Amino acid sequence: MTGQPDLRKPLQTRLRNLSLLKPADEVRLEGLLSTIVVYEAGTTMQPEQSRYEATRILLEGWAFRFRTLDDGSRQIVNFLLPGDTVGLYGALFPTCVSGVELISDVRVAELPCESLFDVFAASSRLGAALCWIAGQDERFLEQQIVRIGRLNAQLRIAHLLLELFHRAVMSGASPLDAATIPIGQTLIAEALGLSHVHVNRSLRALREKELIEVRPQRIRLLQPDVLKNFSRYDFSAIDPKTIPDRFRQRLNSRRR
Amino acid sequence: MTGQPDLRKPLQTRLRNLSLLKPADEVRLEGLLSTIVVYEAGTTMQPEQSRYEATRILLEGWAFRFRTLDDGSRQIVNFLLPGDTVGLYGALFPTCVSGVELISDVRVAELPCESLFDVFAASSRLGAALCWIAGQDERFLEQQIVRIGRLNAQLRIAHLLLELFHRAVMSGASPLDAATIPIGQTLIAEALGLSHVHVNRSLRALREKELIEVRPQRIRLLQPDVLKNFSRYDFSAIDPKTIPDRFRQRLNSRRR
DNA sequence: CGCTTCCTTGATTTATGTCAACGTGCGTGG
DNA sequence: CCACGCACGTTGACATAAATCAAGGAAGCG
Numbered sequence: 178m179t180g181q182p183d184l185r186k187p188l189q190t191r192l193r194n195l196s197l198l199k200p201a202d203e204v205r206l207e208g209l210l211s212t213i214v215v216y217e218a219g220t221t222m223q224p225e226q227s228r229y230e231a232t233r234i235l236l237e238g239w240a241f242r243f244r245t246l247d248d249g250s251r252q253i254v255n256f257l258l259p260g261d262t263v264g265l266y267g268a269l270f271p272t273c274v275s276g277v278e279l280i281s282d283v284r285v286a287e288l289p290c291e292s293l294f295d296v297f298a299a300s301s302r303l304g305a306a307l308c309w310i311a312g313q314d315e316r317f318l319e320q321q322i323v324r325i326g327r328l329n330a331q332l333r334i335a336h337l338l339l340e341l342f343h344r345a346v347m348s349g350a351s352p353l354d355a356a357t358i359p360i361g362q363t364l365i366a367e368a369l370g371l372s373h374v375h376v377n378r379s380l381r382a383l384r385e386k387e388l389i390e391v392r393p394q395r396i397r398l399l400q401p402d403v404l405k406n407f408s409r410y411d412f413s414a415i416d417p418k419t420i421p422d423r424f425r426q427r428l429n430s431r432r433r
Numbered sequence: 434m435t436g437q438p439d440l441r442k443p444l445q446t447r448l449r450n451l452s453l454l455k456p457a458d459e460v461r462l463e464g465l466l467s468t469i470v471v472y473e474a475g476t477t478m479q480p481e482q483s484r485y486e487a488t489r490i491l492l493e494g495w496a497f498r499f500r501t502l503d504d505g506s507r508q509i510v511n512f513l514l515p516g517d518t519v520g521l522y523g524a525l526f527p528t529c530v531s532g533v534e535l536i537s538d539v540r541v542a543e544l545p546c547e548s549l550f551d552v553f554a555a556s557s558r559l560g561a562a563l564c565w566i567a568g569q570d571e572r573f574l575e576q577q578i579v580r581i582g583r584l585n586a587q588l589r590i591a592h593l594l595l596e597l598f599h600r601a602v603m604s605g606a607s608p609l610d611a612a613t614i615p616i617g618q619t620l621i622a623e624a625l626g627l628s629h630v631h632v633n634r635s636l637r638a639l640r641e642k643e644l645i646e647v648r649p650q651r652i653r654l655l656q657p658d659v660l661k662n663f664s665r666y667d668f669s670a671i672d673p674k675t676i677p678d679r680f681r682q683r684l685n686s687r688r689r
Numbered sequence: 690c691g692c693t694t695c696c697t698t699g700a701t702t703t704a705t706g707t708c709a710a711c712g713t714g715c716g717t718g719g
Numbered sequence: 720c721c722a723c724g725c726a727c728g729t730t731g732a733c734a735t736a737a738a739t740c741a742a743g744g745a746a747g748c749g
Contacts, residue, residue: 228677246583247665266564266565266567270568294561297553305550318574318578319510322577323502326625327502327508329736362695363695369582370583373695377698378698420527423547427550586704617728619726619727627706630705630707630708630729631705633729647728649728650727
């Protein structure tokens with residue numbers, strides 16, 4: 178409805194679907210995101226088991242959350258796209274469990290963990306919006322579990338690519354841009370519990386079905402809808418666009 | 434410090450570790466949990482894709498969250514123990530994605546989804562406590578991902594059993610009671626992405642190592658610490674006992 | 690130019706799934 | 720009380736997806 182979404186404000190774009198925030202909330206949110214920091218690709222923005230230094234909101238670039246096992250292997254728990262948060266509950270836990278590493282150069286907004294308390298106090302709508310983000314995050318994790326637990330390699334990969342495509346679109350990317358997933362085969366392997374060799378072979382199979390195009394450090398979805406059909410990806414599992422009306426009024430009426 | 438925890442109040446027991454709530458909060462929490470409902474073992478308390486009818490808090494009995502694929506197989510996403518919540522953010526989403534089925538007869542406290550808004554308004558400490566529960570929930574999911582993604586069958590099983598043991602203890606069970614996990618082999622298979630045949634064989638292997646004792650619909654941990662060592666289970670990944678001090682004051686000073 | 694990182698491919702091994710059969714305990718209904 | 724059916728667990732034989740080992744290729748970078 179507002180024409181092109183502003184690529185600099187992926188969080189706002191995501192929240193726009195909710196149709197929950199009032200102009201005053203938008204302003205407040207804008208204020209929260211005023212401290213911008215830039216990190217370089219490859220950096221570990223947050224080591225495992227470290228203290229949360231800040232709550233961060235990804236504005237540009239890709240990252241992932243991971244956990245390292247004592248045999249040295251890593252499990253990628255979730256990918257982080259523009260509009261995703263890191264350490265949202267940071268003030269409630271002494272340390273994080275998973276680390277965050279950057280895939281590309283990244284621009285983030287940083288705020289003190291404890292300032293979230295003020296957000297909740299100042300605007301219940303904004304607080305609810307952040308909880309909604311947290312809730313979506315949990316759905317990503319669930320989806321990851323289903324993928325790894327029940328799907329074979331090809332389906333796993335297709336399903337993951339589709340989720341990332343979908344999330345990129347939600348945060349404001351054009352479908353064309355979103356169709357290019359900027360991650361390499363090693364990361365896919367670490368995310369899906371597969372060996373990189375097997376990922377490679379499975380990608381070839383998908384390529385031969387003309388579903389994707391593979392290039393170093395990127396994979397392009399050629400026909401997202403065919404792929405969606407192939408992997409039986411369910412968009413609605415992530416993307417319940419809006420708060421149920423019966424609850425909305427609650428947030429609009431009471432307290433400022 | 435208070436002697437035996439009250440088994441009727443697993444949520445309070447879990448939150449006690451936080452040392453965050455004040456007497457007034459405890460009272461309020463007590464009030465929230467006043468509507469008690471009982472469901473029978475085997476019931477689907479919440480079908481997939483259904484509306485959230487209520488936010489629920491498990492007081493007694495075991496359950497699990499799951500998702501069904503179109504080939505009919507199920508993935509168990511997480512087990513639910515006393516003190517766990519169901520649909521905490523229910524007011525923010527039109528439908529749930531995962532269903533909830535009961536392993537045993539279950540006693541739950543039910544409250545209208547939207548009453549959570551009031552909780553946040555009335556006591557930021559209680560609100561924070563609930564967010565802490567939600568944050569722990571997310572850690573359970575992460576742990577499940579790591580298990581399924583990186584561990585082989587025996588380790589997966591050992592690791593899961595240990596998590597359940599640990600969680601049971603956190604919600605007030607005695608270590609002795611908690612060592613008996615009341616779930617059958619089929620459920621373990623559905624949770625860990627394994628075939629029930631293979632689960633059976635892996636359990637036998639664990640049994641032969643004298644780590645567990647297997648009986649219909651229950652598994653007993655014989656030596657939790659040896660098992661912990663075996664599976665390299667990391668308790669701290671779930672159980673950051675308390676809110677960092679530097680943030681605690683925030684919750685105690687401002688607003689009532 | 691040589692290094693590194695990522696991708697690619699083949700040969701072989703291994704973990705896990707599938708199929709099939711049988712056991713066992715339990716509740717139900719005759 | 721027995722007989723039956725039905726979940727659930729157990730075991731064996733076999734099939735297969737994916738891991739591992741090993742080697743080499745292509746692209747980026749100092």
